[in-house]
Amino acid sequence: MESSSATGGSTRREATRQKLYEAAVTLIAEQGFSATTVDEIAERAGVAKGTVYYNFASKSVLFEELLRHGVGLLTASLRDAAERTAREGGSRVDALDAMVRAGLVFIDRYPAFTQLYVAELWRTNRAWQSTLMVVRQQAVAVVEGVLREGVENGEFSEEIDVQLTAAALVGMVLVAALDWQSFQPERSLDDVHAALSRLLQGRVSGKG
Numbered sequence: 001m002e003s004s005s006a007t008g009g010s011t012r013r014e015a016t017r018q019k020l021y022e023a024a025v026t027l028i029a030e031q032g033f034s035a036t037t038v039d040e041i042a043e044r045a046g047v048a049k050g051t052v053y054y055n056f057a058s059k060s061v062l063f064e065e066l067l068r069h070g071v072g073l074l075t076a077s078l079r080d081a082a083e084r085t086a087r088e089g090g091s092r093v094d095a096l097d098a099m100v101r102a103g104l105v106f107i108d109r110y111p112a113f114t115q116l117y118v119a120e121l122w123r124t125n126r127a128w129q130s131t132l133m134v135v136r137q138q139a140v141a142v143v144e145g146v147l148r149e150g151v152e153n154g155e156f157s158e159e160i161d162v163q164l165t166a167a168a169l170v171g172m173v174l175v176a177a178l179d180w181q182s183f184q185p186e187r188s189l190d191d192v193h194a195a196l197s198r199l200l201q202g203r204v205s206g207k208g
Contacts, residue, residue: 092155
């Protein structure tokens with residue numbers, strides 16, 4: 001068991017790393033990765049430059065860990081939404097709908113991170129590309145799990161492509177949320193969720 005001093009030190013370090021994540025994501029969203037310096041990150045976080053290197057070996061490592069941390073939070077929120085729906089006796093469609101909302105809530109809370117994440121998905125020459133692919137798959141896998149359960153219990157058609165459908169659902173939420181924040185900020189989260197919910201449940205044709 002950790003001593004109270006060890007636990008306190010770990011908590012302080014996590015708090016410092018969180019400050020660095022927030023500083024880095026804001027600066028990189030504003031001016032790009034290459035243009036952002038470690039000095040600027042330290043200044044924005046309110047720490048000494050040496051503190052950055054104490055926690056992360058380099059700016060690239062900091063950004064890689066930022067991506068891992070952010071997508072980890074998204075994955076956890078999606079999983080929590082699915083598990084909560086299951087505990088409440090909801091269907092797999094209900095679980096997917098809850099995950100759509102959880103994704104929107106996450107993006108609304110961390111818009112700068114979401115912009116960076118989506119941008120990095122399209123780049124292929126980054127040192128952290130393999131890490132990004134791994135954490136992306138962790139998020140998509142949560143959706144895949146719900147889809148597979150739906151296929152197994154007869155709620156979804158056996159003909160659906162689980163992998164592609166899961167990726168499409170995650171992509172739909174990301175792109176729709178960024179469009180909402182960039183071009184339709186007057187719309188509420190409930191309004192955006194309702195629109196995506198209708199798509200998810202196949203109610204856009206007016207025949208349902």
